[in-house]
Amino acid sequence: MVEKYPLHDIDSPLDREERLKVLENWHRITRYFNAVQGQIKILAGGEEIDEVLARIEEAITNAENATSDATTATGKINSALAQLDILISNTNASAQRAETAADDADQMNQILNNLKTELLALQTNLNGIVQAESQRVTNEGQRVSAEAERRTEEITRRENEAARVLKEQARETAEQNRATAESAREAAEQTRQQKLAELLVVLDQLDFKGEYNPAGIYLPFNVVRFGRASYVALQEVSGVQPSDDGVNWRLLAAGGIDGSGAVSTVNGIEPDELGNVQLIIDYINNLTSDRTDAGLSAAAGKVLKTLIDNHIGAGDNPHQVTAEQLALGNVQNFGVATQAEAEAGATNDKYMTPQRAKQSFDKNITTFSDSLEQVKTDLTTHLDEFVQNLSGNGYQKLPNGLILQWLTIPAGFTTNAGGAYTTFLPVSFTQQSLVVFAQSNSINYTSEERVIGASFNPTTPLSTIGIYTNNEGAKVYPHDVMIFALGV
Incomplete structure (x- = not known):
């Protein structure tokens, strides 16, 4: 390795030139130590510790070399003192300076060794700091990872909460629709009850007066029988023969199985212009006689069977039984509504069975729901217009x-x-x-x-x-x- 501050070799005798070399060596040792101190100061600016230690070791080596040189110079000085008594004082002074330089070199060597020890301790401390920083970075990475996971969980929680809110809104909407449908059903039921109450009021007001009397005075809702048909008075009326004129009278029930006031045939005999059927007298006599010695002819038996069958199948109330006689004076003689009539709700002369009532409700609640959805759609559309x-x-x-x-x-x-x-x-x-x-x-x-x-x-x-x-x-x-x- 090339020395940055090489020392001069000292020769004997220790003349002025050699003493100048010793002095120059001391100056170079001083500059080298100053350079070492400068390198140590650089350490605070980011200089690598290994490089500083290497330079310190190099300085120690140079110091040891200087010590060796100083020792050699001391030997030469002692030899020169023996030969040059005349230069004893000067030689002693030079030896004293050399010994002082050697002592200084030994002291510097000790200082540098101590400095090396302190720098090694500093390196250990710095390694600990690096390891601690590495652990801190690792911990920070774990913290960042945990924070990212927490944010992901928070996003998931918010999404779940948003889904829950939407589901709750859908449930509330469904509940509102159900409540609206229930309100509509209750309104429809209330309307039906109201119509039924009105019908019962009308039925309570019907008063059956029997056969029509031209001299009688009839009040509204009086019912009379005329020409095998039933009529109800629409207002106070007297002397006006019942007919379905819509002013004084209204036809309540038409007589006859065909609705025209007459039967079709009796035992093959058609009614006359008055609607009466004339039976053969022999048949009647055989059927009504009290005699016990006379039998019933086959023809009479046939007539009797026909009459019985026709009577059983007759739908024109041949016995003229009234509603009062059957304790049905307040009941109208209405039929049962068809499904179409129940769903339309326009007929006022038909009865509703539970099945027909359900069919009417199902039909109208669907229509009501469709209308409600249309109202919601229209409302939403118009709300958009309120800018x-x-x-x-x-x-x-x-x-x-x-x-x-x-x-x-x-x-x-x-x-x-x-x-x-x-x-x-x-x-x-x-x-x-x-x-x-x-x-x-x-x-x-x-x-x-x-x-x-x-x-x-x-x-x-x-x-x-x-x-x-x-x-x-x-x-x-x-x-x-x-x-x-x-x-x-």
Whole structure:
């Protein structure tokens, strides 16, 4: 290795030139030690510790070399002293300086060894610091990883919460629909009960008066029998023969199996023009006789069987049994509604069975639900038409195109020479400006500061507003001014 500060070899005799070499060696040792101190200072600026230690070891080696040289010089000096008695004082002085240099070199060697030990301890401390920093970085990485996992879990929790909220909203919507459907069902049931109550009221009012009497006086809801048919009086009536005229009488029940007041045939015999069937007298006699010595002919038996069968199958109430006789005076003679009639709900002369009531409810609740969904759709559509900006300077657009706008001009604006000031609405009307109002937002204003009006500028876009004050000349207006405008 090339020495950075090489020392001179000292020869005998120790003349002036050799003494200068000793002095130069001492200066070089001093500079070398100063360089070592400089290198140690560099350590605080990031110099590698191993390099510093290597240089320290190199300095120790140079110091040991210097010590060896000094020892050699001491031997030469002692030899010279023996030969040169005349130079004893000078030689002793040189020897003393050499010994001092040797002592200094030994002391420096000890210092450098101590410094080496301290630097090794510093290296150990620095290694500990590096390991601690490495552990801190590892711990920070784990913390960052844990934080990322926590954020992921938080995002998942928020997503789950959002899904739960949506599910809860869907449940509430379903519950509202169910409640609405239940309300509709209850309303329909209430309507049905009301109609049934009205029907019972009508049935309670029916009063059966028997055969029609031309001299009788009949009140509303009186029922009479006339020509094998039943009629109900619509108003107080007397002397008016029952017919389905819709003014005095209304047909309640038509007589006869065909609804026209007459039977078809009896034992093959058709009724006459009055609706009566004339039976053969022999048949009647055999059927009504009290004799015990006469038998029933085959023809009479056939007639009897036909009469019995026809009587059993007759639907025209041949015995003229009334509703009062059957304790059914308050019951109308209605049939059962078909499913179509039940679902339509337009017929008022049919009875409803539980099945028909359920079919009517199912049909109408579906229609009601469809109507409700359409209402919701229409409502959502129209809500989108309510565009608005409710800030300090804002507007409200209505579905019919009307726009309401408001704004505030802060105090400090300057009017022109005529006391006017021009400003702009938040949005421009698209068709027509209708009206605009302006007033000072203060009650403490002078007559010159009073706002006397506002108007639209017809030659500019429909967002330009001019306000006018009593100011004379260009002046700074000291109050806020509020503006309200209406247009389409």
